[in-house]
Amino acid sequence: MTLGLTTRLLHADHFKGVEHGAAHEPTHTAVAFGYDAAADLVAVFQGQRGGHVYGRQGSPTLGALERKITLLEDGTGTVSFSSGMAAISAVLLSLLRSGDHVVSSQFLFGNSNSLMQTLDGLGCPVTLVDATDAAAVAAAIRPETRLVFTETIANPRTQVADLAGIGRACAERGVLFVVDNTMTTPYLFHPSTVGAGLSVNSLTKSISGHGNALGGAVTDTGRFDWAKFPNILDAYKKGPAAGWGLLQVRKKGLRDMGGTLSGENAHRIATGAETLALRMDRACDNALRLATWLKGQPGVSKVHYPGLEDHPQHVRAKLLFRQFGALMSFELDDRRDLFVFLDALKVVIKSSHLGDNRTLAIPVAHTIFFEMGRARRESMGIAESLIRLSIGIEDYADLQADFAGALAAAA
Numbered sequence: 001m002t003l004g005l006t007t008r009l010l011h012a013d014h015f016k017g018v019e020h021g022a023a024h025e026p027t028h029t030a031v032a033f034g035y036d037a038a039a040d041l042v043a044v045f046q047g048q049r050g051g052h053v054y055g056r057q058g059s060p061t062l063g064a065l066e067r068k069i070t071l072l073e074d075g076t077g078t079v080s081f082s083s084g085m086a087a088i089s090a091v092l093l094s095l096l097r098s099g100d101h102v103v104s105s106q107f108l109f110g111n112s113n114s115l116m117q118t119l120d121g122l123g124c125p126v127t128l129v130d131a132t133d134a135a136a137v138a139a140a141i142r143p144e145t146r147l148v149f150t151e152t153i154a155n156p157r158t159q160v161a162d163l164a165g166i167g168r169a170c171a172e173r174g175v176l177f178v179v180d181n182t183m184t185t186p187y188l189f190h191p192s193t194v195g196a197g198l199s200v201n202s203l204t205k206s207i208s209g210h211g212n213a214l215g216g217a218v219t220d221t222g223r224f225d226w227a228k229f230p231n232i233l234d235a236y237k238k239g240p241a242a243g244w245g246l247l248q249v250r251k252k253g254l255r256d257m258g259g260t261l262s263g264e265n266a267h268r269i270a271t272g273a274e275t276l277a278l279r280m281d282r283a284c285d286n287a288l289r290l291a292t293w294l295k296g297q298p299g300v301s302k303v304h305y306p307g308l309e310d311h312p313q314h315v316r317a318k319l320l321f322r323q324f325g326a327l328m329s330f331e332l333d334d335r336r337d338l339f340v341f342l343d344a345l346k347v348v349i350k351s352s353h354l355g356d357n358r359t360l361a362i363p364v365a366h367t368i369f370f371e372m373g374r375a376r377r378e379s380m381g382i383a384e385s386l387i388r389l390s391i392g393i394e395d396y397a398d399l400q401a402d403f404a405g406a407l408a409a410a411a
């Protein structure tokens with residue numbers, strides 16, 4: 001019986017079996033796991049049998065969430081983390097060695113971009129490229145390049161990476177391709193389909209939706225041959241090579257670096273994830289309708305949304321993704337005051353978060369892109385009046401009315 005995504009997700013705990021017939025895996029908060037026979041404790045420690053030894057490396061509750069993310073991504077395994085940034089840091093720091101080269105999209109989430117600078121300082125040079133152009137990525141790959149990193153839809157200008165082209169370039173050269181799938185979520189896109197070896201998700205965003213917990217995850221798609229990866233330590237070359245990469249990420253990234261998700265947050269995230277498909281359909285539908293409407297409004301000079309036909313990567317986005325996502329940005333013309341506009345919004349929340357069930361707006365140049373200065377913003381095409389929107393699941397008419405009111409107030 002082949003079940004659909006939401007059905008499998010909803011019944012993942014029940015199919016695996018939970019005590020008392022409970023429909024949810026319980027929230028285990030124990031740090032220590034004890035065994036009656038010392039030999040069993042030793043066997044778990046040595047990886048000869050499954051089980052848990054210490055809460056920093058996992059628990060049944062984290063295991064249940066990890067199974068659900070694996071299922072969503074159609075992957076072979078997942079390691080969860082305390083945040084999306086903890087997951088990305090763990091991938092980079094556990095799989096790279098000094099001297100390794102990284103090619104990264106220049107259109108990255110600000111904190112990931114900052115992390116790339118840290119990596120550069122640790123002796124892993126990073127080349128930033130325009131990931132909408134696979135030829136630019138291919139040209140940047142060197143013999144010592146170990147990893148290519150990109151997002152799917154960039155924030156805030158919504159550039160869509162040439163994921164298929166980059167995947168081919170990486171496959172030809174045997175380079176690990178890592179995709180941050182946060183903006184699309186595994187409901188809209190599977191990085192495995194373009195040959196990515198690892199998919200990273202911030203579970204804080206749309207996968208939860210409720211904005212009540214931070215979390216992150218790294219999923220192995222099964223597409224990368226870890227036997228050919230030179231940085232796997234001998235200790236982790238246990239069992240089939242397919243499991244080596246994730247084992248090293250768990251041991252180095254979780255056990256040694258300690259960015260472990262709490263049981264309570266794992267439970268909240270798993271509950272949110274149950275409705276991912278329903279919420280994404282609604283949020284993406286709201287986003288497409290709002291982008292289309294905003295584009296025709298006086299006072300709005302530009303709208304950036306991959307679902308609009310004049311978006312530079314509209315055709316690519318249509319081919320790759322189930323829908324066009326819930327993130328957009330737009331510019332006000334000179335005659336509208338940005339702050340009057342934002343303060344006139346009554347439903348929409350002014351906040352830096354994204355992927356929430358509530359619609360959120362933020363003035364980009366003054367906040368998330370403030371630190372880099374005006375010159376760098378200009379080079380990145382970030383207008384001073386750019387507003388980023390993360391569209392939620394409100395009733396559409398209420399969103400349109402809120403924006404119409406704010407545009408009138410700012411006129």
Ligand SMILES: *Cc1c(COP(=O)(O)O)cnc(C)c1O
Binds near residue numbers: 083151155
């Ligand atoms: C938010 C975000 C992250 C970081 O996730 P946190 O859970 O906030 O640490 C990483 N990548 C993208 C694309 C994001 O939007």
